[in-house]
Amino acid sequence: MGIQEQYRSEAAALLSSGEVKLVIGFGAGSTADRRRPLFARTPDEAQKFVLDAACIANLSTYLVTEGLLSDGKKVAVFLKPDGIRSINILISEAQLKPEQVVILGYAIENGKEITPLEGRNISDFSIGEQIRSLTPPPHILQEAERIEEMSATERFEFWKEHFAKCIKCYACRQVCPMCYCRRCIVDVNQPQWVSTSSHTLGNFEWNLVRAFHLAGRCAACGACDRACPVNIPLRLVNYRMGKEVIDAFDYCAGENSNQKPVLASFKQDDPETFIL
Amino acid sequence: MAKIGVFVCHCGENIASKVDTGILVKSLSDHPGVEICQEYKYFCSDPGQETVKRAIREHNLTGVVVAACSPRMHETTFRKACAEAGLNPYMLELANIREQCSWVHSEKDQATSKAIEITRSLVEKVKRNNELKPISVPVTRRALVIGGGIAGIQAALDIAGAGREVVLVEREPSIGGHMSQLSETFPTLDCSQCILTPRMVEAIQHPKITVMTYSEVEEVDGYIGNFTVKIRTKARYVDMSKCTGCGDCIQKCPVKKISNEFELGLSNRTAIYTPFAQAVPNVPVIDKSRCTYFKNGKCKICEKSCQIDAIDFEQQESVETIEFGAIVVATGFQIQDTSVYGEYGYGKYKDVITGLHFERLASASGPTAGKIQRPSDGKEPETVVFIQCAGSRDPSKGVKYCSKICCMYTAKHAMLYAHKHHGSNSKIFYMDIRAAGKGYDEFTRRAIEEDEADYLRGRVSKVFEENGKLIVRGVDTLLGKPVEVAADMVVLATAMTPQPDAKQFAKRIGIGYDEYGFFNEAHLKLRPVETAKAGIYLCGACQSPKDIPDSVSQASAAAAKVLGLFSREQLEREPVVAAVGESTCAGCWGCVYACPYNAIEQKDIRDRNGNLVKQVASVNPGLCQGCGTCVTFCRSNSIDLAGFTEKQIFAEVMAL
Numbered sequence: 001m002g003i004q005e006q007y008r009s010e011a012a013a014l015l016s017s018g019e020v021k022l023v024i025g026f027g028a029g030s031t032a033d034r035r036r037p038l039f040a041r042t043p044d045e046a047q048k049f050v051l052d053a054a055c056i057a058n059l060s061t062y063l064v065t066e067g068l069l070s071d072g073k074k075v076a077v078f079l080k081p082d083g084i085r086s087i088n089i090l091i092s093e094a095q096l097k098p099e100q101v102v103i104l105g106y107a108i109e110n111g112k113e114i115t116p117l118e119g120r121n122i123s124d125f126s127i128g129e130q131i132r133s134l135t136p137p138p139h140i141l142q143e144a145e146r147i148e149e150m151s152a153t154e155r156f157e158f159w160k161e162h163f164a165k166c167i168k169c170y171a172c173r174q175v176c177p178m179c180y181c182r183r184c185i186v187d188v189n190q191p192q193w194v195s196t197s198s199h200t201l202g203n204f205e206w207n208l209v210r211a212f213h214l215a216g217r218c219a220a221c222g223a224c225d226r227a228c229p230v231n232i233p234l235r236l237v238n239y240r241m242g243k244e245v246i247d248a249f250d251y252c253a254g255e256n257s258n259q260k261p262v263l264a265s266f267k268q269d270d271p272e273t274f275i276l
Numbered sequence: 277m278a279k280i281g282v283f284v285c286h287c288g289e290n291i292a293s294k295v296d297t298g299i300l301v302k303s304l305s306d307h308p309g310v311e312i313c314q315e316y317k318y319f320c321s322d323p324g325q326e327t328v329k330r331a332i333r334e335h336n337l338t339g340v341v342v343a344a345c346s347p348r349m350h351e352t353t354f355r356k357a358c359a360e361a362g363l364n365p366y367m368l369e370l371a372n373i374r375e376q377c378s379w380v381h382s383e384k385d386q387a388t389s390k391a392i393e394i395t396r397s398l399v400e401k402v403k404r405n406n407e408l409k410p411i412s413v414p415v416t417r418r419a420l421v422i423g424g425g426i427a428g429i430q431a432a433l434d435i436a437g438a439g440r441e442v443v444l445v446e447r448e449p450s451i452g453g454h455m456s457q458l459s460e461t462f463p464t465l466d467c468s469q470c471i472l473t474p475r476m477v478e479a480i481q482h483p484k485i486t487v488m489t490y491s492e493v494e495e496v497d498g499y500i501g502n503f504t505v506k507i508r509t510k511a512r513y514v515d516m517s518k519c520t521g522c523g524d525c526i527q528k529c530p531v532k533k534i535s536n537e538f539e540l541g542l543s544n545r546t547a548i549y550t551p552f553a554q555a556v557p558n559v560p561v562i563d564k565s566r567c568t569y570f571k572n573g574k575c576k577i578c579e580k581s582c583q584i585d586a587i588d589f590e591q592q593e594s595v596e597t598i599e600f601g602a603i604v605v606a607t608g609f610q611i612q613d614t615s616v617y618g619e620y621g622y623g624k625y626k627d628v629i630t631g632l633h634f635e636r637l638a639s640a641s642g643p644t645a646g647k648i649q650r651p652s653d654g655k656e657p658e659t660v661v662f663i664q665c666a667g668s669r670d671p672s673k674g675v676k677y678c679s680k681i682c683c684m685y686t687a688k689h690a691m692l693y694a695h696k697h698h699g700s701n702s703k704i705f706y707m708d709i710r711a712a713g714k715g716y717d718e719f720t721r722r723a724i725e726e727d728e729a730d731y732l733r734g735r736v737s738k739v740f741e742e743n744g745k746l747i748v749r750g751v752d753t754l755l756g757k758p759v760e761v762a763a764d765m766v767v768l769a770t771a772m773t774p775q776p777d778a779k780q781f782a783k784r785i786g787i788g789y790d791e792y793g794f795f796n797e798a799h800l801k802l803r804p805v806e807t808a809k810a811g812i813y814l815c816g817a818c819q820s821p822k823d824i825p826d827s828v829s830q831a832s833a834a835a836a837k838v839l840g841l842f843s844r845e846q847l848e849r850e851p852v853v854a855a856v857g858e859s860t861c862a863g864c865w866g867c868v869y870a871c872p873y874n875a876i877e878q879k880d881i882r883d884r885n886g887n888l889v890k891q892v893a894s895v896n897p898g899l900c901q902g903c904g905t906c907v908t909f910c911r912s913n914s915i916d917l918a919g920f921t922e923k924q925i926f927a928e929v930m931a932l
């Protein structure tokens with residue numbers, strides 16, 4: 001039995017036994033290399049799940065849909081390591097209860113091979129070490145280094161050029177599992193901190209606010225990057241912020257689910273004297 | 277419609293010399309919503325305030341901006357004036373054009389345009405101010421005093437003397453602190469124990485004072501008027517309610533060779549012990565780490581020797597949670613570890629001792645019954661060298677500050693030595709003699725003139741042993757010559773330092789400390805006994821090096837502050853508190869972690885049938901200090917701070 005079949009029957013079993021009320025996975029997409037999320041509520045529907053190298057989306061984002069988990073029932077979800085990492089972050093920010101999530105984990109090796117990941121509960125996955133050493137794909141890394149070498153003016157021009165393209169569709173926000181706020185700062189209009197029209201300044205405001213809001217929280221899944229219709233390399237921003245937080249606080253988001261939000265907590269033995 | 281009054285103060289020349297107040301007034305008069313704009317030499321003066329009040333009444337003002345000094349200076353003054361004129365006091369804003377403008381700029385036109393911007397932005401803010409009412413909270417009229425040295429004892433006695441309950445927490449088995457170790461005290465040379473013991477006894481017998489020894493404060497929650505404090509008391513293994521303090525157990529204890537901490541190792545004690553003869557309470561403790569029974573399950577000789585079964589090996593440590601309205605911190609000091617000065621030979625030569633050792637040698641209740649004998653062989657020293665500033669005023673190895681008491685106690689030591697040993701020969705190496713205080717200079721003069729203390733101005737470079745003598749090598753800078761003194765004993769005037777755990781302790785209870793670990797007062801000159809945390813006060817050597825008179829005065833001052841607070845049943849608190857918008861809160865608890873005052877709780881939101889819909893953050897207005905940390909943290913912008921709402925701040929910023 002192939003992995004896809006194995007996972008299909010596992011999903012079906014979870015549903016028929018009543019252990020979970022819903023399985024979130026992938027179904028066929030509009031083209032051969034695209035997959036779209038599939039929400040299976042019956043064992044029959046579970047037979048439609050697809051699991052192959054095209055299943056790259058981070059499905060954890062659907063778990064924070066308002067009301068989905070408020071009945072206390074369990075949901076199963078197909079996740080790659082970056083998705084598991086976002087589960088850890090969501091747990092540490094009290095958006096999920098660990099016991100409500102059943103993980104159907106898999107990894108994509110060399111961009112083609114699907115391998116199953118052992119374990120079903122978040123506590124089964126000790127991904128800490130792995131995540132710290134996890135680097136973005138080589139082409140992203142190269143790009144990050146290239147930007148790093150630029151002068152401040154060049155770098156500003158680079159981002160200005162990119163941000164100028166933003167049409168404020170907020171797809172990056174919608175797709176991001178960490179953007180779970182019921183009301184986003186951009187939707188606040190009393191007062192209007194971030195202007196809504198998509199001129200360059202307003203776009204800067206939006207993209208920088210989002211970068212700050214994701215500092216030390218990004219799971220590096222790249223979903224924002226892929227969602228952006230005008231191809232702004234958003235994950236470079238978040239990658240850089242993540243690096244900054246690791247360097248400053250030795251804190252790598254999503255290593256485990258017992259972390260406290262880095263920018264909201266402090267250590268008793270912090271050497272800075274300004275902390276009372 | 278907003279009707280704002282703007283009042284531009286000259287502050288004498290303070291503002292007017294750098295800001296063209298005429299231009300400021302003119303420019304603000306034209307600003308939308310400004311009903312009246314006036315200038316005056318001193319608005320904080322009586323006629324100045326009257327002008328403001330009259331304008332409020334005559335023009336029915338809805339808001340007031342006083343362009344003057346920092347709100348820390350006069351916000352209260354003008355709030356009061358507004359209230360007297362019938363305007364809600366929170367409809368006032370102070371535009372700081374002094375500290376933040378005239379004082380820091382030299383170009384008049386630039387300062388003027390900055391003053392215009394500052395004032396204008398506060399006009400925009402005040403237009404959006406809301407009427408607020410002070411929050412009143414009940415005051416628990418019971419005080420906690422932490423540290424049972426002379427400072428803590430004095431504070432406790434003063435508060436209890438005024439009829440308020442006090443809990444005095446001391447971590448050692450007895451109260452008394454360092455003063456109980458001293459022999460005689462400068463500048464009057466009265467015996468330390470004789471003046472201290474009555475105070476200790478008074479404290480423990482006082483009906484309003486509960487003394488908790490062998491105890492430490494573990495956690496402090498809450499705020500002024502309403503602290504909740506967790507106190508942990510270690511097991512003494514002796515029942516305090518039964519023990520009569522007869523000491524039979526101590527006589528019988530077979531473990532006799534434990535270095536006595538109170539005597540600084542100059543004598544030994546047993547495993548069951550009272551730290552010193554006059555200890556209060558006079559109830560022994562068992563040193564668990566040294567007791568034979570606790571080590572290998574056999575002994576219990578003390579239990580057998582106790583006639584009234586007061587010994588209880590089963591005793592457990594206990595934790596009590598008590599409510600307090602105010603806290604006085606009096607945790608005292610330590611002396612510096614002098615072994616960092618290898619050149620003085622401390623720790624290497626037995627006869628190089630600290631001033632505190634000398635106190636024990638000179639004390640009638642000490643290990644030598646008051647005879648000055650050197651630790652190595654018990655001989656009476658013929659020549660004693662005292663080294664002042666052995667650690668103080670030494671930025672390279674010791675501490676930068678002056679320990680303040682050492683000049684005085686060194687003079688005292690030389691005197692005591694002269695009184696106890698005829699033909700004494702004391703040499704004192706010093707940098708300066710700092711003897712400011714009532715009767716202090718006279719005291720040091722007496723040491724020199726009557727008791728023949730020989731003062732040598734200069735530093736000591738080395739102390740070494742030669743032919744059974746301690747050779748002290750230094751320079752006499754007045755003569756400009758190197759000197760060598762062959763001494764029998766060397767006494768180091770060791771620096772006073774904060775308690776080793778002072779910084780952790782400060783963090784635990786939420787007060788500030790300086791670079792060394794001495795606790796910070798709210799204002800060195802004007803609020804020396806208050807901390808920045810309302811309701812927590814300081815006294816004694818935990819704030820800075822101090823002698824007994826200073827410690828005691830500060831203790832009484834702290835007690836006065838506490839009693840002032842306790843004079844009311846209710847406390848009015850600033851209504852500047854945060855509130856959470858429950859509809860948008862995402863329940864991430866970021867604010868809960870971020871709040872330095874633990875003022876934010878989790879709250880369940882349920883539907884009509886009682887099913888949990890979601891959990892949101894909820895601010896306890898009694899605990900919130902209005903710092904705004906949570907506001908800046910919240911990503912979904914769900915928290916707002918009364919008096920500094922987002923709308924107000926936004927308007928203020930946009931007006932710049």
Ligand SMILES: Cc1cc2nc3c(=O)[nH]c(=O)nc-3n(C[C@H](O)[C@H](O)[C@H](O)COP(=O)(O)OP(=O)(O)OC[C@H]3O[C@@H](n4cnc5c(N)ncnc54)[C@H](O)[C@@H]3O)c2cc1C
Nearest residue numbers: 423425426427447453454461462608609816817822823824
């Ligand atoms: C060698 C020497 C000679 C001196 N001679 C004189 C003199 O002649 N005349 C004079 O005026 N002054 C003299 N002094 C200064 C005097 O000792 C101090 O001014 C005085 O002891 C300060 O009192 P205090 O209560 O602030 O501190 P301490 O006496 O240090 O008392 C602090 C108390 O708090 C307790 N404590 C600490 N931390 C905690 C905690 N976390 N919880 C509970 N309890 C705690 C300690 O156990 C201690 O009992 C001398 C000092 C020295 C070192």
Ligand code: SF4
Nearest residue numbers: 166167169170172228
């Ligand atoms: S997805 Fe791209 S275009 Fe859309 S809001 Fe985000 S950055 Fe702007």
Ligand code: SF4
Nearest residue numbers: 176218219221222224
């Ligand atoms: S910011 Fe982008 S890369 Fe980071 S978690 Fe959100 S979607 Fe993924």
Ligand code: SF4
Nearest residue numbers: 861862864865867910
């Ligand atoms: S930080 Fe904001 S969203 Fe998070 S719990 Fe607090 S109020 Fe709610």
Ligand code: SF4
Nearest residue numbers: 871900901903904906
């Ligand atoms: S303003 Fe917010 S963070 Fe500050 S004390 Fe109040 S609740 Fe806590």
